[in-house]
Amino acid sequence: MRYSQTLIPTLKETPAEAEVVSHRLMLRAGFIRKLSAGIYSYLPLGLAAIRKVENIVREEMNRAGAQEILMPMVQPADLWIETGRYEKYGPELLRFKDRHNRESCLGPTHEEVITDIARKELHSYRDLPINLYQIQTKFRDEIRPRFGLMRGREFVMKDAYSFDVSDEAATLSYQKMYEAYKRIFSRCGLQYRAVQADSGSIGGNFSHEFMVLAETGEDTIVVCKSCEYAANMEKAVVVVEKKEQTEPLAELEKIETPGKRKVTAVCDFLKIEPTQLVKTMVFKADGVPVAVLVRGDREVEDVKLKNLLGVAEVEMADDKEVFDATGVPTGYLGPVGIKIKVVADQEVANMQNFYVGGNEKNYHLKNVNLERDCVIDGMADLRQITTSDPCPECGGKLGLTEGIEVGHIFKLGTGYSESMNATFQDKDGKDKHLVMGCYGIGVTRIVAAAIEQNNDDNGIIFPLPIAPVSVVILNLGINDAVITDAAEKLYSEFLSAGVQVLIDDRDERPGFKFKDADLLGTPFRVTVGKGFAKTGLVEVKTRKDGKVEEMTPEKALSTLQEKIVAALR
Numbered sequence: 001m002r003y004s005q006t007l008i009p010t011l012k013e014t015p016a017e018a019e020v021v022s023h024r025l026m027l028r029a030g031f032i033r034k035l036s037a038g039i040y041s042y043l044p045l046g047l048a049a050i051r052k053v054e055n056i057v058r059e060e061m062n063r064a065g066a067q068e069i070l071m072p073m074v075q076p077a078d079l080w081i082e083t084g085r086y087e088k089y090g091p092e093l094l095r096f097k098d099r100h101n102r103e104s105c106l107g108p109t110h111e112e113v114i115t116d117i118a119r120k121e122l123h124s125y126r127d128l129p130i131n132l133y134q135i136q137t138k139f140r141d142e143i144r145p146r147f148g149l150m151r152g153r154e155f156v157m158k159d160a161y162s163f164d165v166s167d168e169a170a171t172l173s174y175q176k177m178y179e180a181y182k183r184i185f186s187r188c189g190l191q192y193r194a195v196q197a198d199s200g201s202i203g204g205n206f207s208h209e210f211m212v213l214a215e216t217g218e219d220t221i222v223v224c225k226s227c228e229y230a231a232n233m234e235k236a237v238v239v240v241e242k243k244e245q246t247e248p249l250a251e252l253e254k255i256e257t258p259g260k261r262k263v264t265a266v267c268d269f270l271k272i273e274p275t276q277l278v279k280t281m282v283f284k285a286d287g288v289p290v291a292v293l294v295r296g297d298r299e300v301e302d303v304k305l306k307n308l309l310g311v312a313e314v315e316m317a318d319d320k321e322v323f324d325a326t327g328v329p330t331g332y333l334g335p336v337g338i339k340i341k342v343v344a345d346q347e348v349a350n351m352q353n354f355y356v357g358g359n360e361k362n363y364h365l366k367n368v369n370l371e372r373d374c375v376i377d378g379m380a381d382l383r384q385i386t387t388s389d390p391c392p393e394c395g396g397k398l399g400l401t402e403g404i405e406v407g408h409i410f411k412l413g414t415g416y417s418e419s420m421n422a423t424f425q426d427k428d429g430k431d432k433h434l435v436m437g438c439y440g441i442g443v444t445r446i447v448a449a450a451i452e453q454n455n456d457d458n459g460i461i462f463p464l465p466i467a468p469v470s471v472v473i474l475n476l477g478i479n480d481a482v483i484t485d486a487a488e489k490l491y492s493e494f495l496s497a498g499v500q501v502l503i504d505d506r507d508e509r510p511g512f513k514f515k516d517a518d519l520l521g522t523p524f525r526v527t528v529g530k531g532f533a534k535t536g537l538v539e540v541k542t543r544k545d546g547k548v549e550e551m552t553p554e555k556a557l558s559t560l561q562e563k564i565v566a567a568l569r
């Protein structure tokens with residue numbers, strides 16, 4: 001690759017719209033350009049990094065016995081209507097009509113299409129197990145596309161789907177993918193962690209997310225300091241020991257709390273702790289208002305609420321919606337006599353003689369007791385875990401860190417095969433539903449996540465396996481025959497050795513070339529400079545640790561070749 005003939009439009013200035021370092025650096029290094037919100041063009045070096053990730057993913061999927069296919073991006077609505085997801089998927093699914101007025105959508109994921117293939121092509125237990133994958137562009141009309149390739153609307157995903165004869169066989173397929181994923185993320189040079197993830201209606205520990213540890217991550221991960229337990233916050237189980245009810249039940253009392261709506265204001269006014277109060281929060285569960293009770297100092301975990309209610313979406317109701325549903329202004333809502341469905345976090349069952357809103361402006365109630373005073377439609381672990389909670393597996397101390405989800409594996413069971421009637425004939429001659437799993441990797445997101453983890457003030461520091469090129473040669477004397485000959489010779493020798501190399505043959509100042517080389521994050525830099533004619537030595541710099549060594553071009557070739565082979569092993 002010749003710098004002078006390659007489109008690498010680096011920028012000196014930091015683009016104002018980029019909020020996170022990977023987005024800034026990918027723009028500055030000339031890897032990507034924005035077309036519209038969440039939609040990017042990949043320029044030569046950006047694409048090269050994406051291809052590197054794709055190849056690692058492809059090799060490991062093939063090694064695990066999966067077969068590569070490529071499915072259409074445009075999908076007929078009919079398939080999605082069969083599974084009920086045409087309605088349920090919400091506005092992330094981009095729907096449109098073709099010239100024949102047929103409803104279609106752009107694939108955000110491919111369960112429907114793959115299950116359609118399976119029901120037509122897989123007939124017998126002899127066809128199973130099978131795992132089919134693709135590396136393909138997805139479209140999701142994300143509500144908040146941001147952070148460049150991290151959360152795009154159009155992005156590259158690897159999605160795989162396994163089909164098995166039984167639940168036990170599907171567990172094996174799942175475990176194979178778990179192992180393949182570990183290899184993929186290690187090979188990409190990422191620091192990551194596999195964490196238990198929410199598995200919705202399937203239950204059990206059959207959903208894992210692979211998280212790249214980085215401050216800018218949108219997910220919070222709970223990690224035990226004593227054992228192996230790690231889970232997405234959404235899934236982390238809060239263990240609450242049932243307490244004996246020891247206090248006598250006191251008489252319910254209405255108390256005036258003029259203008260006191262927030263927990264802190266109520267507590268200050270009544271001189272009580274938030275742990276003595278129960279918050280009543282109204283959520284819209286698939287549009288229907290539901291009140292949720294949690295202790296005053298706790299936060300509701302949406303995913304847990306969604307699972308308890310069995311709905312697709314929950315969203316906090318705004319003041320008007322609360323008032324319309326309950327006739328009570330927010331801040332004074334309580335469970336006693338409330339008009340809508342009420343569910344409670346398990347911890348509330350341990351509380352006695354607590355405080356709640358009085359369902360009347362400027363009033364609260366004192367000495368409320370759940371069993372005596374409230375009608376509850378459901379109780380479960382509904383709150384966010386905190387670092388004061390014990391590890392659900394060993395009781396140890398928990399820590400919280402941020403992570404970027406780069407992969408997700410999921411045991412699907414027979415949900416899709418039942419709704420689309422995808423069956424096979426088993427050994428006993430009976431027709432059974434295919435047991436499925438699905439496995440995603442955010443290919444473009446990996447490149448962004450790797451940069452989040454590996455950068456400094458001067459630019460990107462690519463892990464070698466996913467670097468667009470492994471070596472950059474700087475020719476610092478393009479009008480000097482000796483320097484140019486040496487640089488060009490080294491360039492062809494690297495090429496012949498199969499090393500991916502970029503030669504900076506532009507007529508630019510040395511300082512300019514050094515800056516760009518650092519920005520691009522190429523793992524090794526070889527500089528052929530002014531001193532070469534005298535010493536016969538070139539300078540080799542490692543981007544990661546900044547170490548500089550002088551050596552002959554021959555030595556540079558052999559040393560770097562060795563290092564590269566070792567790093568890719």
Ligand code: ATP
Nearest residue numbers: 149150151152155157405406407408440441442445
């Ligand atoms: P998220 O919670 O980040 O929205 P998701 O649960 O919707 O992710 P999946 O449906 O499991 O994601 O998709 C598989 C993988 O695709 C994810 O693990 C992630 O790496 C990647 N991915 C999902 N949405 C995006 C996006 N908008 N931009 C880039 N990559 C994405």
Ligand code: MG
Nearest residue numbers: 092140142151
């Ligand atoms: Mg999503």
